[in-house]
Amino acid sequence: MKTTVALSPAPGSDFALTEVELTEPRADEILVKIAATGLCHTDLSVRDTLPAEMFPRVFGHEGAGVVEQVGAEVEGISVGDHVVLSFRACRVCGQCHRQGVGYCESTVLLNYLGTRMDGSTTYQHDGAPLFGSFFGQSSFAQHAIAYADNAVVVDKAHDLRRIGPFGCGFQTGAGTVLNVLQPGSDDALVVYGAGAVGLAALAAAHGAGVGTLVAVDMMDSRLEAAAGYGAAVVNPAELDGASVVEKVKELTGGGASHALDTTGVAAVIRDGVSALRPRGELAVLGLGAPELTLDAVDVMMNGKVLRGSVEGDSDPQEMVPRLLALAAAGRFDVDRLISTYPFAEIGAAIADSASGAAVKPVLTW
Structure with missing residues (x-):
């Protein structure tokens, strides 16, 4: 045809x-x-x-x-x-x-x-x-x-x-929060890269009642959308000499318990790991630089976790109906x-x- x-x-x-x-x-x-x-x-x-x-x-x-x-x-x-x-x-x-x-x-x-x-x-x-x-x-x-x-x-x-x-996009962001990281009401989630995947992650976290949400991005329009989910926002270009790591630690009371990166940028991932609290976890969702350098002492001594995730570890046959139901209930906007x-x-x-x-x-x- x-x-x-x-x-x-x-x-x-x-x-x-x-x-x-x-x-x-x-x-x-x-x-x-x-x-x-x-x-x-x-x-x-x-x-x-x-x-x-x-x-x-x-x-x-x-x-x-x-x-x-x-x-x-x-x-x-x-x-x-x-x-x-x-x-x-x-x-x-x-x-x-x-x-x-x-x-x-x-x-x-x-x-x-x-x-x-x-x-x-x-x-x-x-x-x-x-x-x-x-x-x-x-x-x-x-x-x-x-x-x-x-x-x-x-x-x-x-x-x-x-x-x-x-x-795909909504499933990846939401799945990483709901299936992989699973933060709770006492936790702090930071999203690096507030595009569609990152914002879907924030929407899922907001609907699940995660205690503290932070979004890091260079675009004010995306940060405005993130704020709509109750997230504190960080534009690295507007920190007046402070580092992203310092600002994230300030907003999360000492460091994020959970984070996800959608940028694939090595420097962003490195900052994301540095800004974790002890035993914090960061999930990488975006393809980018094939290599990155981390502070191995920081990772080991503080029990930090860096891991990847494909499609938010979702099975679409289960996850798509689940997310549609959450959306209908107003918990995944x-x-x-x-x-x-x-x-x-x-x-x-x-x-x-x-x-x-x-x-x-x-x-x-």
Whole structure:
């Protein structure tokens, strides 16, 4: 069938709306008519770093839409179901069972290579294969092929134009708070990088009644959004000679019990660890510098923990419904973070995200 996608023809290129061919869903696949897709920094960072031989390509991994076809082997999903699309996992390997689906042994093959496991592609353009299958969906498209393992059936009362980010960005931030760090009413959580993921973390922490919240960012618009969740805010450019570590310790009564970093910047992570109280824990969520230097004496003598987290250690089949329920109950207020754009305005959405004019752009058909 023919469909329209936001095509990335080369590394770092602008997206262009292009008509392409989409294959029929196989026995283990579903066809989803996409209503909207969240724009995530991962779409852009991967676009900018993959080699040229892995293009042209269709990105998008926060899709939401309506199921139009269901393969013969698919269970639990029916034509007409509304779904949020998330990341893929095999769900049968040892890592999926022991560590969780975010740490699947086949993560790269299922989510990043741009093909099915057999090397075929779901999209074609001008008779040539077109890389897709990004997070098992490539939902910068009017129609996408997805799978039972990464399609979460949701109540039809939810607005499909606003729930796609629950499949990745919102899930990652909230999951890190609720599943990984689990701070309580007597704790202090610091978020470094108040973009969509960081603000989702603050929204979850605010809803869970965490005692002290702090947000560190360079953009005043993001800090204003963080303050809306009751967070004290720190702009490193406005500290008049004081350090971020000193300011965070002041705001948290001696140091943070919990922290998370979305920036991937080595210096920020180092400051985050330094600003922890004894036995504090910092979770790293953003990809960035491959190396960083820490004060090993400080880490050891104070029992500090630095750890990574993929998708907030979430299983989308459980976490997406959980977060939607929390949102409906007013305990995960993230709708305020969303700005919608027609897909034809994807360039403006990217620019607004970079400038801070929009926190979480969502592209709609």
